[in-house]
Structures are given as structure tokens and as C-alpha cells.
Amino acid sequence: MKRVLMVHASVRTERSSSRQLGYELVANWHQQFADLLVTQRDLNLSPLPHFSDATYAAFSGELESAASQQALALSESLIHEFEQADAVVFTVPVYNWSIPSTLKAYIDHLARSGRSFHYVDGECVGLLADKPVYLVIASGGAEIGSTEKQLIEPLAMMGVTDVTTLHASHLDTQQRAQKLAEIENRVSNLVDSAAAA
């Protein structure tokens, strides 16, 4: 493994459990792969624009306006960044039973018909190469709604199905220490099995 893309969605930086767990995963890879390059995309510090009229026009092939050309260029740069990575780590807090809206915006720019997926005989076919993707999800309690599905389904649509979820739950409860220890153990086991592969 040479390149890892980390996509962070927590509004917190220093105290974010999802980021911390993601960093632990990648720190372990650093020990195995000396020349590992890690690209950080922070959706809180550098939020992406929402899907817009200009983005819609660009995705439909209408490139008359400067705004739609910019929207296409943004989508292309995000897809290129994703394609360059050998593995991708999403660090994801649960907000109101959902992924953060900043991460939804990221997915909306990544999922472009004719580039990251297309339709063949009415069936959706992904156009991105499959690669290991880790969803490091942090939640205060147990109720996370469709958070995981909100990432797994669009990734699968684009051809990315090698997805591993690491969910640290109950972080805002008295079970926090126990739940963090459990997930950190899983992170270590994952790294051990990657080393053995």
C-alpha cells in the first residue's frame, strides 16, 4: 500500500473520536508501509459546496457557464483523488441518525453519471476500481439510523464494495471507555491481518 486518502467529517478536530480512531488505523499502517503517503481531506475545515443547479447542469453535460465548468472541475478533482488512493478511510460522526451534511455533499460530487458509474441495460454499473474502504463511525449512543448504508450504497453504485465498518458506539455514555477499547482492539486485529496477507 502506497497511498491512503482520509476523509474527515467531524466538526470537531482535537476531541473527535472518529478522527482519533482513523488516525490510529493509519498510524499502524505507517509502521508496515514505510513510504505511505496520506492525503487528508477535511470536510469541516474545507467544506464543499452543496449540489447545485450549476452542478446538475455540469453533470448533464451543459458547460456553458463558468459555474458549471467549476462544478465539473471540482467533481473531477475529487474523483481523481479517490482513484489515486490504494485505500480510503472515512472518519464519520453520527449526527441525527445520519452522516454529516458535509459528507453527503462529498458523495454528491463523487457520484457522477458517466464518470464514476453508468447504466447498462437499465442496470447501474460502477466505474471506479474497487479498493479497501474503512468507515470509522463514532456515535454517542446506539441509534445511528441509516448512517452506514448512506455510504455503503453510493460506494457500491460506483463499484467500491470492499468496505469495512468500524463503529464505536455509546461514546457519550458511561460505556465509552469499554466501547473505545473494543474498537481499538478491532483496529489492531485488522492491522495484524493486513500484515499477514
Ligand SMILES: Cc1cc2nc3c(=O)[nH]c(=O)nc-3n(C[C@H](O)[C@H](O)[C@H](O)COP(=O)(O)O)c2cc1C
Ligand atoms: C448535532 C449532533 C447530533 C448527534 N446525533 C446523534 C445520533 O443521532 N445518534 C448517536 O448515537 N449520537 C449522536 N450524536 C453524538 C455523536 O455522534 C458523538 O458525540 C460522536 O462521538 C461524534 O463524533 P466525533 O467524536 O468524531 O466528533 C450527535 C452529536 C451531535 C453534535
